Amino acid sequence: MFYREAGEFKTTYAKDQQTFPIALDRWGYFITLALAFLAVPFFINDYWANAVVLPFLIYVIAALGLNILTGYCGQVSLGTGGFMAVGAYASYKLMTAFPDLNIVFVILLSGGITALVGMLFGLPSLRIKGFYLAVATLAAQFFLVWLFNKVPWFYNYSASGQISAPERTLFGQAVTGANAVPAISYLFCLVFVVVLAWAARNLTRGANGRKWMAIRDMDIAAEIIGVNPLKTKLTAFGVSSFYIGVSGALLFAVYLGAAEVGEAFGINKSFLVLFMIIIGGLGSIFGSFAGAAFMVLMPVLLKNIMVGQFGFPTDIAAHFEFVIVGGLIVVFLIVEPHGLAMLWRIAKEKLRLWPFPH
Amino acid sequence: MNTQSYVTADGRTIGPAVMEMKNITLRFGGVVAIKDISFDIRQGEIRAIIGPNGAGKSSMLNVMNGFYHPQEGEVMFHGTKRRAMRPHQIAHQGIARTFQNIALFKGMSTLDNIMTGRLTHMKSGLLRQMVWWGASERDEVKNREVVEKIIDFLEIQAIRKTPVGRLPYGLQKRVELARALAAEPKLLLLDEPMAGMNVEEKEDMSRFILDVNDEFGTTIALIEHDMGVVMDIADRVVVMDYGKKIGDGTPEEVRTNQNVIDAYLGVAHD
């Protein structure tokens, strides 16, 4: 028995409600955090930062956001790309209009603006449910992309409609722009991820989370119990959009540095983030991390193996990548429809029983 | 109208009417589910609603908690006419219920399900909850204590952390009752709480219902098909048939009512 729950008794309810009730998990968590903050910055280089780590961290935030809306509150949304675009354009406008505004505020304000937009598009969710809602959120996706493309004010009337992030610093270190050091950008995103993940965890384990889940599991019963459906759904849309907006702002400002709305925030982005939470596990904070890691790492890994190791022509490798990623998604869903988070949980359960099943 | 309080044989005080249904008619397209029914529920009593399948009993509960809006008639709550409200507003007035087809939140653990019953009592705002430490945690612990009491009371300690989807039917019903109780309602509506249980479990359930009524003074309206249970625990019984009221009175009166025997009981029950 390597992994044990038994023998740990909680004496207060507060203790019983903590995030990692098992000591082993708790230590694993602290060690991971320590590594992430104290070790990784010294090893990170351009390639790792830009190809893997930054997108991973940024997508974690988006996945957390969508997971709140879809995984916890049960409202399937395909508008993620559009909402990320709101975050990105908001941050661009803020950065260029108020050059002295601290970048942290820029990012947070962008999230706030996105939250408002998200709530606006969340209004129909009171009447529209299930896949109808999912498809309806595409209205947001297409409309927002069109809007940012069409109205020159959003891209400061530049000739091409591309937006580029100017350099902004924090404590004298560049976090955006070409001169940002990977370790700094990494730490900047990491702080956002940790704080937001922690907030998401708190939101979902308390009264709010229960309201969301009640709406998700059975909205009629929830309403009869006293959950105000509109208010609850709108909070979910708001909070979720805040996260997605922050991630959109980071994606643009810290990771990409330049963006064009149709390309960077198209419908594919919506699907990508949705994949992350499904593969990771709906309604699971850990799942958001696992799913983002999977969807970011998988293609890079496949490419490196197929092109780097086996010397496939790049196009065949790319086609295979589609085949493999698509196939893996299906396989995952078949093996465990509740995602990596559930697989992890079952593995732990098995480990706990080991070596005596049943 | 019953305004006089009285004391029952086993020493409980029955007060004036909490809820009065006045000439309720409910139609779904062509189907008339409830036809001009009036009755009342008095403070502290256990009121049973019985009747054959499809008589409109569940629909009646749905009218009581505002899920259905009757085409005619009105609902009086604490003596005043209730205006049109959404079900969640009604829940905040202190009405809780269980459902005929279990309506638990499948994705959550037993504990979380019961905690949802406390939502009407939990106040800390969004930002506070984000931070958790402080107000939010205190709120959580305070309500958790109430819930733990109910868990103890219903003897479901061992399944606290089990996802409800995995529980057998009978336990799910019990969790549902716990969730309704957690709201500390003034009026508790139970839709067939003992369906699918064996005698032993029904005994337990009856016990819980009686104790809730006794200890917290909760008024209870319940639908049940097991006549043994109804006869034993109800103070008064309404009988419905095809949307009409065909009997109303003490179990004893109802049992001997010929209309009721014809429509529902078949044979006089012991």
Place this chain on the structure above:
Amino acid sequence: MLDTTEPTETLLEVNNIEVIYNHVILVLKGVSLSVPKGGITALLGGNGAGKTTTLKAISNLLHSERGEVTKGSISYRNAPVADLNPSALVKKGVIQVMEGRHCFEHLTIEENLMTGAYTRGAGRGEIAKDLEMVYEYFPRLRERRKSQAGYTSGGEQQMCAIGRALMSRPETVLLDEPSMGLAPQLVEEIFGIVKDLNEREGVSFLLAEQNTNVALRFAHYGYILESGRVVMDGPADELRENPDVKEFYLGMSDDGRKSFRDVRSYRRRKRWLS
């Protein structure tokens, strides 16, 4: 009526099966039972004893719930059923009425009933006749035949589910909690129908029931299941006289039926928590 003394052909044989859900939750821990041709066999037991699971194991519906039979065998007419799919089993004459009704919400009552005849190659006339038969048994259904099943009351749905199964002209019916949520009169009626079908048409029944009282009145033989094991079995009338059964399942004390009001102390026999 079946004569219990005479050895009869065994239709269904369940041999020491174990069922695990989700690879980890062991639910049945060795259940054996047999259903004789032309008999009504009752499967009794409290909540979570594993009755539903047993029935689903027989009709091969476990798969879709991520459950599997890991040990033991089930045979129908001496042929193993493990690798038959549910539809092949229905063709062989074994049909299950599922717990909790499971009507097709968006289909009308009549369409629901018609789906029951799906596996039969019967012509329109024959199906119309069977439909008539079901309406004879459940007149209430005739009234509601054009409404969508999702909008009918709980009891109506239960009737619909049973009627639907009858439409397949089964040889063996696995009936899961037929009395749940039904008015007493209707319970009697449904059991009457079961008995009728059994006697007149020779349909065999395996019924899982909580309402021990009624079940034992109509069944020939009973098994009592507790936490995934058969703890007792015997002919129905013997079981009815057994003092434990009387106490725990029939709610009778030595001096007749107890009142529900009088059970003052909680029992601490939480079998399901074991």
Place this chain on the structure above:
Amino acid sequence: DLVFPSLSYRTGPYAANGIPFADGYEDYFTLVNARDGGIGGVPARVVKCETGYNTEKGVECYESTKGEGALVYQPLSTGITYQLIPKATADGIPVHSMGYGRTSAANGKVFSNIFNYPANYWNGASLAVNHILDENGGDIKGKKIALLYHNSAYGKEPIRTLEELAKKHGYDLSLLAVDHPGQEQKSQWLQIRREKPDYVLMWGWGVMNQVAIQEAANIRFPMDNFIGVWWSGSEVDVVPAGEGANGYKALAMHAVGDDFPVFDDLRKYVVDAGTAAGAGDQLGTVLYNRGMYAAMLAVEAAKTAQALHGVAEINPAQMRDGMEALEMTEAKMAALGMPGFGPEFTVTCENHGGPGLGAVQQWNATDKTWSLISDYGPSDMEVIGKLIMEDSSAFAAENNISESCN
């Protein structure tokens, strides 16, 4: 060795356009290695990376290849180019966005590492107008010109220029946006049918091109009054429309067809040797030629750099200098077996965009061939130069760049 990354897209919605370009780009380096033993004696190495036209994958490709000593990037996507502008500048690696990307990058004083010679979108817009002027004897006052454009950064590029030129020449400009991917263009073409513009210009990409040409044929729009930018003028764009596409025109910044000595070399050293990147049946097609042309310019710039710095194994910074000093003369091209393949031009620090020369090509549906119907003519630098200065100084201001030439 000298590393030339090839960021290609052989998958995704634009694969049909991406494949021949990438083949041409890669094959030319193979040829240089096989025939000349490399560039100045140093073998060229192509590092391939598939972007799928996706900006994020583009970043990954950039990061994963730059470590190998990449000399110059040809990102082959406007989106990716924008991404690389700050990154590559910071890393000191030059980017060559040939006929796409950020037009104002032509101002080398602001965009030190970005090159977009020999012509850019704004040149293109002007070239198209010039062609129309030629056809109408220099007077197009009151003519109606419609621009059908892909509703994205790329498609919107020519609008400013066309508006400026409209002021100058007095034509009426109407704008017709087509949303990605552009499968449905009924509205736009009904509008064209209604308003009967004299000319339709197209800035399209991917499936939009095929549908537009098909629809134009359907409404019987006179095809020789329909002019696409160079990204809307390859074989794949016109073939699906069959006969109907006959006479369609497109801009060109290099020659078409395989009637050049260099193709004999390619066949001999690359295709027959079995080292071709593709099936070897694309030689002479528009996009293959473009890829090859881009590679040739890269090789020539590398040679210039070698000469300039006197080393054979050049680094990216030296490559940049080579690009800034690039001179393409007719003699040079002829020596390479490509006489008249592209315009003559020189690059300077002030002008990373070249002279903006371009030609017009026309499709013959019966022979299934493109042919140039004009010489490499000049574009209206008077108008364009001003716009470039405006846009680049705005960028410089936003990003705190001081304009300079070293």
Place this chain on the structure above:
Amino acid sequence: MSAGFYFGVEVFLNGLMAGVMYSLVALGFVLIFKASGIFNYAQGVMALFAALTLVGFQSGQIPFAHLINAVFGTELHHFGWKMPTILALIFTLMVMILFAFLVEKFILKHLVNQEPIILFMATIGLAYFMEGFGDLMWGSEIKKLDIGIPQGGNFWLEEKTATLGGDGFYGFYLDNLDIWATVCAIILVASLVVFSQYTKTGRALRAVADDHQAALSVGISLRAIWVIVWSIAGFVALIAGIMWGSKSGVQFSLSLIALKALPVLMLGGFTSIPGAIIGGLIIGVGEKMFEFLIGAPFLGGATENWFAYMLALLFLVFRPQGLFGEKIIERV
């Protein structure tokens, strides 16, 4: 009447036609949703794949040639024969039926009784898979699809109506291809309605959509139902693929037509076959008229994509199940 009016009518008519083209794709969605409650995102890719296969057969392409060449260094491309259209159609249909079998065997069978969103995700996975697979099999270059359906404006109509609106009007323009598509759509819809409402299999199909387990319990073979439905959906995809492919050539982007079908679906209701066609007409007309009257003159154009969704959204707010969808049963 003025020319402007007739232009409006022309846009209207073309909107109707465009709507029919959307409906062709939407129909496939509806079929699968009705029969299994699966929101099949792969429908667009299926259309692409069917069209690719058809062209492949017609032109005698060797499947996986590119891959084989890359691995074995061979130079394979074509078999060297051309197949008659009819034969190619039949073979393609057989491939789509085989596809239905495989989907059932490798995906659906294992996902019985799962939540809709999981099934939805599985079809997205499938879409990815098919996209890569289709490219590997047939290559990613653009192919011309021609099975003899006439294209281009209908001159007869144009001439007959040329005098209607005075000098400024030159007769109604309708694309022959669209007219053909309309005929196909009408036949398809009519036969599918009959199939699903009045046949035993149709009934079983709706039963499966409601409750997998219960369907199993009455002996409906999910497997058979799914294979049938996916085969029919494959057939519908083939028709959609032919129509759209004739217009733009067969290429990767064809899979994106799914996105044009979604608002149609939403407006008509996920479960209604007639809804798919009527939804299509409304969306087609709505978006074209909006672009004609408001979008192009005032908003700078390209409004169709989002407007279709907004229009559908508007309808949904009043009828959450779409115009013809089955009422969402809300009971406790």
